[in-house]
Amino acid sequence: MQTINLDPDKALIDFRQARRLAVIQAVDKLSKPLIVAWKDDRSHLAAPGIPGASKDRWRDYGSSHDGRLEINIGDEYHFIFSEADEYESPDLNVVTLTEQDGTHILCTRGACTEEERQLLGYFPGGGTGG
DSSP states (O other): OEEEEEOOOGGGOOHHHHHHHHHHHHHTTOSSEEEEEEEETTTTEEESOOTTOOTTHHHHHHHHTTOOEEEEETTTEEEEEEEGGGSOSSOTTEEEEEOTTSOEEEEEGGGSOHHHHHHTTBOTTSOBOO
């Protein structure tokens, strides 16, 4: 897996800004980047959430799920990308998130934040409403 380390102005970066920056970088390396795993060292959150797993389990998951590119934003934000083209369309595990500025981000459902999963209609523990 290729790794890119970026050192942005930390005063301007939060998780969403870091994720957007990682996606912009990933577009240069992958035809259709798909976030499969991430870790936020500021909040101590990682996705996908794997109960009882070690602190680096998110990276193991990303590597074993076709991770091709890891982008680290400083020492605080880490993202693993795969190619979305390798997923059959439509794939219910792949979602498109639209940021307020119109940026589209592809991620697996497990790599969405809890807030994003709730907006998509998923409940804690799995399942959809309806």
